[in-house]
Amino acid sequence: MDLTFITTFSPLITAAGYTLVLIVLLVRQEKQEQQTRWFLGFLASSTIWHLFLFFFLANELFPNAYIYLLLSGTLLLGITTSFYVDWPRHRLWLIWGAVATVIVVVVDVLFPAPITALAPEIPLRPTMGGFTALLAWLGLSGSLLVRSWRNYQQTSFPWHANRLLHWIVFAFVTFAGEGFFFINLPWSMVAGQLLRFVGVIGLARAVSSHRLFDVRTWLSRSVSDLFVLFMSVIPAGLLLLALQYVNRYIEPGSLYIPFFLVTALAFMLYQPYRRLINRLVSRVMLGSEFQTGKVVRGYSQTISRTLDVEQLSLVIIGTISELLEISRGSLMLVSQQDKGHEIEPVPAMGVIARTKVFFRPGSRLIEILATQHQPLLQYEIDFNPDYTNLPDEERAWLTQQEMELYVPVHTGTDLTGLIALGPKNSGLAYRPNELELVQILADQTVVALKNARLYSELNHQNDRIRLLNTDLRQQNQRLETLDKIKSDFITIASHELRTPLTQVKGYADILTAMNEESHLTREQTREIVGHINRASLRLEKLISAMLDASQLEVSGMELSFIPAKVETIIQLAIDPIAEAIRGRQIKLHLRGLPDLPPLQADFKRLVQAMHNLIGNAVKYTPDYGTITLSAWLIPSNDDITDYVEMVVADTGIGIDAEYHELIFEKFFRIGDPELHSSGTTKFKGAGPGLGLHIVKGVIEAHGGRVWVESEGEDEQRLPGSRFHVVVPVDAPAVLSLSQDPSAAPRRQPNRRIDLLR
Numbered sequence: 001m002d003l004t005f006i007t008t009f010s011p012l013i014t015a016a017g018y019t020l021v022l023i024v025l026l027v028r029q030e031k032q033e034q035q036t037r038w039f040l041g042f043l044a045s046s047t048i049w050h051l052f053l054f055f056f057l058a059n060e061l062f063p064n065a066y067i068y069l070l071l072s073g074t075l076l077l078g079i080t081t082s083f084y085v086d087w088p089r090h091r092l093w094l095i096w097g098a099v100a101t102v103i104v105v106v107v108d109v110l111f112p113a114p115i116t117a118l119a120p121e122i123p124l125r126p127t128m129g130g131f132t133a134l135l136a137w138l139g140l141s142g143s144l145l146v147r148s149w150r151n152y153q154q155t156s157f158p159w160h161a162n163r164l165l166h167w168i169v170f171a172f173v174t175f176a177g178e179g180f181f182f183i184n185l186p187w188s189m190v191a192g193q194l195l196r197f198v199g200v201i202g203l204a205r206a207v208s209s210h211r212l213f214d215v216r217t218w219l220s221r222s223v224s225d226l227f228v229l230f231m232s233v234i235p236a237g238l239l240l241l242a243l244q245y246v247n248r249y250i251e252p253g254s255l256y257i258p259f260f261l262v263t264a265l266a267f268m269l270y271q272p273y274r275r276l277i278n279r280l281v282s283r284v285m286l287g288s289e290f291q292t293g294k295v296v297r298g299y300s301q302t303i304s305r306t307l308d309v310e311q312l313s314l315v316i317i318g319t320i321s322e323l324l325e326i327s328r329g330s331l332m333l334v335s336q337q338d339k340g341h342e343i344e345p346v347p348a349m350g351v352i353a354r355t356k357v358f359f360r361p362g363s364r365l366i367e368i369l370a371t372q373h374q375p376l377l378q379y380e381i382d383f384n385p386d387y388t389n390l391p392d393e394e395r396a397w398l399t400q401q402e403m404e405l406y407v408p409v410h411t412g413t414d415l416t417g418l419i420a421l422g423p424k425n426s427g428l429a430y431r432p433n434e435l436e437l438v439q440i441l442a443d444q445t446v447v448a449l450k451n452a453r454l455y456s457e458l459n460h461q462n463d464r465i466r467l468l469n470t471d472l473r474q475q476n477q478r479l480e481t482l483d484k485i486k487s488d489f490i491t492i493a494s495h496e497l498r499t500p501l502t503q504v505k506g507y508a509d510i511l512t513a514m515n516e517e518s519h520l521t522r523e524q525t526r527e528i529v530g531h532i533n534r535a536s537l538r539l540e541k542l543i544s545a546m547l548d549a550s551q552l553e554v555s556g557m558e559l560s561f562i563p564a565k566v567e568t569i570i571q572l573a574i575d576p577i578a579e580a581i582r583g584r585q586i587k588l589h590l591r592g593l594p595d596l597p598p599l600q601a602d603f604k605r606l607v608q609a610m611h612n613l614i615g616n617a618v619k620y621t622p623d624y625g626t627i628t629l630s631a632w633l634i635p636s637n638d639d640i641t642d643y644v645e646m647v648v649a650d651t652g653i654g655i656d657a658e659y660h661e662l663i664f665e666k667f668f669r670i671g672d673p674e675l676h677s678s679g680t681t682k683f684k685g686a687g688p689g690l691g692l693h694i695v696k697g698v699i700e701a702h703g704g705r706v707w708v709e710s711e712g713e714d715e716q717r718l719p720g721s722r723f724h725v726v727v728p729v730d731a732p733a734v735l736s737l738s739q740d741p742s743a744a745p746r747r748q749p750n751r752r753i754d755l756l757r
């Protein structure tokens with residue numbers, strides 16, 4: 001065909017081609033995305049441009065009009081790219097393009113004369129405007145390619161990166177085609193139009209469909225195919241040359257038999273030779289191939305021995321990572337529940353959070369994974385229109401997983417797991433045979449996963465039973481202790497009641513006998529009556545403590561609040577035992593009492609409680625020991641009330657940790673009740689085991705807390721005990737807090753020690 005004919009009609013044919021692409025895109029695209037809309041504009045401008053080239057190329061009036069049209073096309077392609085790649089400021093392209101166009105037009109109007117010096121014979125008669133347009137075009141297309149390339153390099157997921165690479169390659173082809181328009185050769189226009197059309201077809205495919213071919217694999221395959229072809233041709237060529245050579249020197253007809261033998265041999269060797277070349281090339285250029293059967297056999301054997309879900313995840317991902325060289329992956333357990341499907345990742349490689357997530361019932365993603373028998377690419381989730389309605393939280397969770405691939409593990413339509421794989425270390429996309437292999441491996445996993453889940457469930461149940469058993473044992477121990485307290489009560493009560501009663505009875509008998517014999521002096525009577533009084537006082541105290549304890553049991557402590565000074569409370573609590581303290585040479589330090597504000601409290605009860613605590617400190621501290629009572633204010637952290645904390649610390653025998661809670665129980669005393677000597681202030685003098693129970697009742701009724709700290713019991717080392725009491729300053733808060741005594745603050749031990757110093 002005549003070149004002039006082609007040159008003349010090629011713009012018209014290409015314009016028809018662009019129109020066709022435009023129509024196809026319009027018809028195919030149901031939901032017009034922004035990128036498609038701008039691309040349709042680009043196609044329209046390309047059509048107009050080529051029509052213009054056909055009809056008005058040699059137009060004298062607008063010698064550079066075709067360049068303006070080209071520029072507007074580049075501009076529209078720029079905006080399309082900004083939507084396609086998802087650049088933040090789409091309008092920027094419009095502004096840049098408009099500025100460039102205005103500059104070109106202004107230059108064109110100001111300097112209309114053709115630049116003869118450039119190329120006098122060029123038919124397009126370039127002017128300064130045309131030259132500026134060339135620069136603007138170079139700037140716009142160059143920056144579009146460079147920016148896209150940077151985005152491509154930053155994308156770690158091969159399919160996402162491939163999408164960009166596809167765009168860059170075809171945009172480059174398009175621009176290369178346009179570049180030919182600036183070269184003044186007879187065929188350059190035609191070649192440019194053809195090249196540009198090819199580029200535009202590739203771009204049209206990219207905007208209209210997410211299914212793109214893998215550019216890198218395609219390129220390396222093409223190169224390797226060419227190489228194989230070249231290598232295969234060499235022996236054939238050599239054979240031909242040899243024959244030609246032989247033909248020259250040997251008489252024709254004399255070597256038929258060797259000739260046929262050599263040809264037959266060449267044909268025989270040709271196939272194995274080609275296979276060898278093929279294998280070598282694919283190993284070097286396309287990476288090593290695997291033998292599916294062998295891989296699957298090895299895999300099945302290993303996983304059939306694995307009974308633990310974590311172990312299974314490691315084995316699955318480990319095997320796949322060895323084959324495909326990945327460094328991120330996890331097995332995901334899927335279970336159907338009332339509120340949807342629960343997915344729990346079991347991390348194997350890479351940093352993956354083991355957080356469960358729920359996919360709501362009827363989730364499109366789960367449905368597809370459960371019904372389709374092939375891996376799902378994250379790329380599909382991001383770009384396939386089928387997934388556009390995926391809920392945001394599901395999409396966000398999937399993005400957060402940073403996986404490239406989800407391979408379903410299912411029995412029939414029941415999805416039990418997913419094998420999630422990250423991108424390959426090589427940065428290449430998964431090849432179809434690799435996708436097929438991972439799906440086969442996933443199918444092999446079904447039974448092993450089921451067994452491992454059953455086994456995990458069993459382990460879980462066992463753990464639960466073990467916990468329940470421990471709990472039961474603890475409850476049992478507590479019941480045993482309570483039982484012991486009850487039987488101790490009988491011993492203690494009879495012991496504590498009988499001792500003063502026996503005394504009363506004994507002295508009464510003595511009194512009667514001596515009276516009958518008229519031996520009784522005034523002095524003797526006073527002494528005996530004194531003994532009787534003390535014994536009955538002790539009885540009275542015991543009975544009132546028992547009444548207090550039973551009142552606590554029945555209706556809790558009834559309190560009447562009045563303003564009370566802490567210093568006075570402590571003084572009254574100490575008074576009855578002051579003499580005993582002095583007698584036993586125990587040092588008593590009081591700290592911080594005068595600085596405290598008055599409390600809203602039941603004065604009598606608080607005195608009783610502090611008396612019990614200080615009395616205990618005296619009882620369990622040997623002679624010459626030290627008791628320190630410190631108090632301070634804890635400012636409110638809830639704006640309701642401040643608190644006062646008091647600590648009774650002694651240098652006594654201490655209390656083992658196991659009794660720190662039990663000593664506040666009714667009738668609980670450490671050790672054998674029979675072994676205690678009686679007495680309220682003697683060292684280790686026994687009481688009925690009600691003192692601390694009443695303290696707890698009183699303090700909690702005030703809305704406070706009481707607890708003990710001690711390193712343990714040791715009569716040699718004397719580690720001592722520290723009883724803490726925290727009570728609120730104001731009564732209204734007391735009343736509300738008394739419902740929940742745990743609401744009262746507890747201080748940190750360290751802080752407390754600091755405050756004590």
Ligand code: ADP
Pocket residue numbers: 612616617618620621650652653654655663668669670686687688689690691692693721
């Ligand atoms: P009791 O009337 O026997 O003193 P409590 O309820 O006051 O009963 O105390 C219960 C038990 O707590 C006591 O038997 C004693 O073993 C232990 N205990 C109380 N205070 C102290 C203390 N400051 N140091 C050592 N042990 C103490």
